[in-house]
Amino acid sequence: MIELKDIDVLFHSDKRVVSAVKDVSIDIQAGEIFGIVGYSGAGKSTLVRTINLLQRPTKGSVQVNGQDMLALSASELRQARKKIGMIFQHFNLMESRTIAENVAFPLKGSSLNKQERAAKVAELLDLVGLRDKSDAYPSQLSGGQKQRVAIARALANDPDILLCDEATSALDPKTTSSILELLRELNQQLNITIVIITHEMNVVKDLCDRVAVMEDGRLLEQGTIVEIFTQPQEALTKEFINTATHLDQELALVIGHESTNRLREQGQLVRLSYVGDTTTQPFITKLVQDYHVQVNILFGHVEILKDIPVGNLFVGITGADQDIKASLFYLEEHGVGIQTLSELIEAQALKEDKI
Incomplete structure (x- = not known):
C-alpha cells in the first residue's frame, strides 16, 4: 500500500542545511493502522508529508497504491492526492462556511451534481455523528x-x-x-489505511497495529504494538512506554517512600514484564516457595494490547544474594522481562533531559 524507501529530506536556509529525515524506510500494509511516534523535531511530520508529496524527498522512493509518486505528472499527482485524506491538529476549518459547506468543499469540481453532493455530505456527517450540525458554523462546535x-x-x-x-x-x-474510537470504526468499516503521527504513546497503544519510533530524523525501531511494548530495544522507546503505562509516575511515588528504601538496602527492586500466557502463571508463589526469597509487590497492572494480555509488576525481592540471582534467572528463563531499578531511573533521567 505505502512503501517509503531510503527517504532523505534536506532543508536549505541561508548557509545552513538541515537534515529533517535521514535514510528512513517504512512499509505500511493496506487496511492497517500505523503509528509514527517521536518528540517535536523528530521528522515524523516531514516523513509523512512525503507520502502525498506535500514534501518531496531529497532522496529515496515513494510508492503508494502501486504508483511511483515521484514519476507522476502534475495532473496525475492531483488525482492520486484525492485518494489520500489528511487531518491536522488544528482542524483547518473555514470559519465563514457552515459545517456542510466545509465537508462539501473537496467535492468542488467533482462529477457529482448538487443533489448528489448534498447526499454525500449528509452521509459523511452521519458517519462521524454530526448530521444534526449541518447548518452550524465551526465557532459553535x-x-x-x-x-x-x-x-x-x-x-x-x-x-x-x-x-x-x-x-x-x-x-x-x-x-x-472518542476520536480514536471513531478512527478505529472507520478503519474497520471502510478498510481505510490510517497513518497517525503523534508524540503520545497512549494514542498508538490504543489504536495502532504497528508503530515506528523516530528521533532526530532517524528511524530507531519499528514493529507490532505488542513487540514494541514488550521488547523495546531503544532507550527512547522505553521512555515512551513508561509514560504510556504510567510507570514513570508510579515509580516516582514508590522510590520516595520510606519502606521502599528499606527494600533497596535489603535486596533488589525490579520491574517484571509479562506477555500472553505468562500473565496468568504463579511466578511469585514459585519464587517464595522454591527460591527462599520474599517478594513485596509495590504496584502492578495488566492491559490488553491487540487481544494479548501484557502485565507489569514492580516488586522488591529480598533474601540471600545467590537466592535473588537464582530467582531472577528463573524468571528470565520463563520469558519474564526484567528491568532493575537503576535501569528505570536511567530511563527517567533521559526523559527529563529531553523535556
Whole structure:
C-alpha cells in the first residue's frame, strides 16, 4: 500500500542545511493502522508529508497504491492526492462556511451534481455523528466536533489512506478517546489505511497495529504494538512506554517512600514484564516457595494490547544474594522481562533531559 524507501529530506536556509529525515524506510500494509511516534523535531511530520508529496524527498522512493509518486505528472499527482485524506491538529476549518459547506468543499469540481453532493455530505456527517450540525458554523462546535468535521471532509473523495498529523494533540483525554474510537470504526468499516503521527504513546497503544519510533530524523525501531511494548530495544522507546503505562509516575511515588528504601538496602527492586500466557502463571508463589526469597509487590497492572494480555509488576525481592540471582534467572528463563531499578531511573533521567 505505502512503501517509503531510503527517504532523505534536506532543508536549505541561508548557509545552513538541515537534515529533517535521514535514510528512513517504512512499509505500511493496506487496511492497517500505523503509528509514527517521536518528540517535536523528530521528522515524523516531514516523513509523512512525503507520502502525498506535500514534501518531496531529497532522496529515496515513494510508492503508494502501486504508483511511483515521484514519476507522476502534475495532473496525475492531483488525482492520486484525492485518494489520500489528511487531518491536522488544528482542524483547518473555514470559519465563514457552515459545517456542510466545509465537508462539501473537496467535492468542488467533482462529477457529482448538487443533489448528489448534498447526499454525500449528509452521509459523511452521519458517519462521524454530526448530521444534526449541518447548518452550524465551526465557532459553535467543540474541539472534538471540529475534528469530526475535519475527518468527514478528509473522507469526501473516498480515500484509501488517511494521514493524521497530531490529530488529537489539541483535545482533552475524553475527547481524544472518542476520536480514536471513531478512527478505529472507520478503519474497520471502510478498510481505510490510517497513518497517525503523534508524540503520545497512549494514542498508538490504543489504536495502532504497528508503530515506528523516530528521533532526530532517524528511524530507531519499528514493529507490532505488542513487540514494541514488550521488547523495546531503544532507550527512547522505553521512555515512551513508561509514560504510556504510567510507570514513570508510579515509580516516582514508590522510590520516595520510606519502606521502599528499606527494600533497596535489603535486596533488589525490579520491574517484571509479562506477555500472553505468562500473565496468568504463579511466578511469585514459585519464587517464595522454591527460591527462599520474599517478594513485596509495590504496584502492578495488566492491559490488553491487540487481544494479548501484557502485565507489569514492580516488586522488591529480598533474601540471600545467590537466592535473588537464582530467582531472577528463573524468571528470565520463563520469558519474564526484567528491568532493575537503576535501569528505570536511567530511563527517567533521559526523559527529563529531553523535556
